[in-house]
Amino acid sequence: MHTTHFAAGQPGGSATTFPVDESLLNQDLYDAVNGKWAEQATIPADHASTGGFMDLVDNIEHTLMADFDDLLAGKLTPANPEMAEFKKFYTLTRDFAGREQAGAAPLKPYLAKIEALQNFADLNAALVDFYREGIPTPITLSVDPDMKDTSNYALYVDAPNLILPDKTYYAKDNPAAKQLLPIYTQMATKLLTMVGYSEDDAAKLVDQTKQFDALIAPHVKSSEEAADYVKDYNPFPLADVAAKTDALDLTSAVTALLGATPDQAILPQPTYFDAIGDLLTPANFPLVKSWILVKTVLGASGTLTEDFRQVGGTYGRALSGQKQARSQEKAAYYLASGYFSQVVGDYYGRKYFGEAAKADVRKMVLKMAGVYQNRLAANDWLSEATRKKAVVKLQKLTIKVGYPDKIDPLYAKFKVDTTKSLFDNAQAFDEIALAEHFGHWGHPVDREKWDMSANTVNAYYSPSNNEIVFPAAILQKPFYSLEQSSSTNYGGIGAVMAHEISHAFDNNGAQFDEFGNLNNWWTDADLAHFKDLSQAMIKEFDGIDFAGQKVNGKLTVSENIADAGGLSCALEAAKSAADVDLRAFFINWANVWRMKATTEYMQLLLSIDVHAPAKLRADVQVKNLDDFYTTFNVQPGDGMYLKPADRVKIW
Incomplete structure (x- = not known):
């Protein structure tokens, strides 16, 4: 778990040698x-920091981007079938013209599903599909090793993430929220207009999203509380957890996803589920629906056009003080290597280690x-x-x-369809990875x-x-x-x-x-x-x-x-x-x-x-x-x- x-993510040291100030060694090492x-x-404009960790990251990025240019050009032969699929996917992430041509169209069918929801009964009917497709839901599910029996998997039922980095940001005396929420608002509103919503509708959707986020915030853990992660282990009978809300049929969704009905669920944040009945009410349904839709648009922004990527990163850059987004080429490399991480790691480890x-x-x-x-x-x-x-x-x-x-068997399931958009291929990979994740249920934990x-x-x-x-x-x-x-x-x-x-x-x-x-x-x-x-x-x-x-x-x-x-x-x-x-x-x-x-x-x-x-x-x-x-x-x-x-x- x-x-x-x-x-x-904390960059440090550097391989470059600089003189040590002998007079300071006993004052400040x-x-x-x-x-x-x-x-x-100097901190590069597309970085939030510089230093040794980041120097190593940058060097590896430079080395692998050069190698993968050769891969795309045919000068480097893929070492295995997984690397051949990576080559196809990297080609798609680098096809900037194709991404512009597709625009937001690949995302539209998913937004239509969300827009069609009229009430919690509709959400309930779509719930299993949403979990399988990675569409955000107000209750998150995962299958991870049971902390008291790590040979076997357990079902973890948790709260979603907040908009602000930590619940402490929501305190009235924390000035950061006053700076950050307007940036988030502007970004999310702009993205919604880019997929076709009017300014007024976009503003309303984002406002409702923030309202639901604010309702969640008091009931989740702060980073300090979450750091004591032994306290995440709170097992309850699944029936008791499911009874916390009548808005969603959690037992049926879990059973459909896992192919079995666990006796218990582990709640890292039980206070959230004590409040879930008050959060998922008919009056709050419009807020929940808007929250799902806005989070879905944000989540897709990196796999659509360059404008979507630039706008979608605005809030993250404000959080870290990063002056500008990565170049298109770097973003394409990180997107491709992110999906094929262990394949890229296998190549790097064997060649350079x-x-x-x-x-x-x-x-x-x-x-x-x-x-x-x-x-x-x-x-x-x-x-x-x-x-x-x-x-x-x-x-x-x-x-x-x-x-x-050996490369994780998951990656052998990733097959690129070159007739489809980057978004559609990325979505297919997400669904394969989610199916494998939920498919762990009932099998022993793979410690390899x-x-x-x-x-x-x-x-x-x-x-x-x-x-x-x-x-x-x-x-x-x-x-x-x-x-x-x-x-x-x-x-x-x-x-x-x-x-x-x-x-x-x-x-x-x-x-x-x-x-x-x-x-x-x-x-x-x-x-x-x-x-x-x-x-x-x-x-x-x-x-x-x-x-x-x-x-x-x-x-x-x-x-x-x-x-x-x-x-x-x-x-x-x-x-x-x-x-x-x-x-x-x-x-x-x-x-x-x-x-x-x-x-x-x-x-x-x-x-x-x-x-x-x-x-x-x-x-x-x-x-x-x-x-x-x-x-x-x-x-x-x-x-x-x-x-x-x-x-x-x-x-």
Whole structure:
């Protein structure tokens, strides 16, 4: 159900070397390492940020776009049937003239279905089709591993997403809504006129959409609440959930989709379903209908004409402070590679990473796991009973490196119909993917699947699989290179590896056992002490001023615990190497967090991202490590000094 990402869209470090300001090392590590870079770095107009993560993303984009130009030109032969279909689909995404000619016509039949709805009885009759076609509905359904029995799938019944990024934006004293909702309104109204609605009708539809969105907002979780994802596990008898509303026949829809009727459903947001009877009333039906229609038009905008794409991205760009949309060519590449992500990842991993690198990195991960096991064995606050369980969990950890051994069978089902529009092909793929998703019901969980493609610059831990995954794309400079010293590599990829291992023992991951099941394996006393240590980590970050706002220690605690454990474990590994250089270790740790971003993007991340700001990840964590003080001669009164009593040490 949940995966815990290393960076989740936060760009950092850079492979380019800039001089370190020696005078600042004991005052502000991040500024000492990255200040000179930041002075000259410019954020590209089609980006919200720049820096090392984003540099790697841009480099991979450049490399793959060049390769796929050769593919389209016939200079590169598809390596497999899935790649041949990708070539056809990429050709469609790049056929800009064909997209202009089709206009909004491919979307019209779907809008007609929505327009035909007169009441909830009509919606109920169309409900199964809407789920199969991916048309938005006020109740979302998914089939994911049961958090208490991860070998088998469970039905999750949830609330839809809000227009604003987080429910906190809806508070009367939050000024962001006053800036953002008019931009959303203007964008959505314009899109509706582009598909043929009058200005007055478009304005009414968008106003009703916002009304329904505002009714939903009080009953869903904030990002801070959602970050405690163990609390998503709220099983109820399906009959009880279905009885919450008489507007929709949820049991019949679920039975039609799954081919069976589950006994229970898991509600990540039960308060939403306590309110669902008051939301889905005959008086509110016009609002619900408008909300479905507007969301459908927005969702389609990227697969229609260039004007649709440009207008449809307006709100997202305002949220992140991005000055302009990607070029048509880049957008076509991302659209095609998004649908064929694992196919593109397989190509990238095999060509630019390979089996030898896979084996080398795997060895490094195993070494980090060994260091972690030694640290657990020497831990001075866990009882022997809990320590033994922790070691068992670590030993059962699955490690995935580079790229999967085989392409996910889903992609063999994607067949491009070149006589149809881009929209129609994309819609067909969506329906195939949804059918496969609901088709998981009644089958054992496939633990071989990857949640990220190999060309993704990131890494993750999955508590439900008890696995750590390192896609090929992150396994390069500045994180990892055979040309870098061992200490530099440990400060980069070593800390990433140990960060992901630490997620098995953060405030969320620690509640799952070695099989990935939600199951308390702690003694009461150890758990109470761990919660105290977690509280200390919350306090260390909470309320720090950043980008005109404050860091939320509760929202970021799991990632901060993982950063702390990852950094201390990587430090120990670096110290065990013959060529240890702790200065290089700490400098590369700061280097990988190199990031320059728009104020809007930084403020958005502060509201919704479970990671602390990149600069603080670099600066705050090192203050907890005694070796940092001796390496840079940090003394009381220095900017990087933290009293020994305030240094947080968990793993």
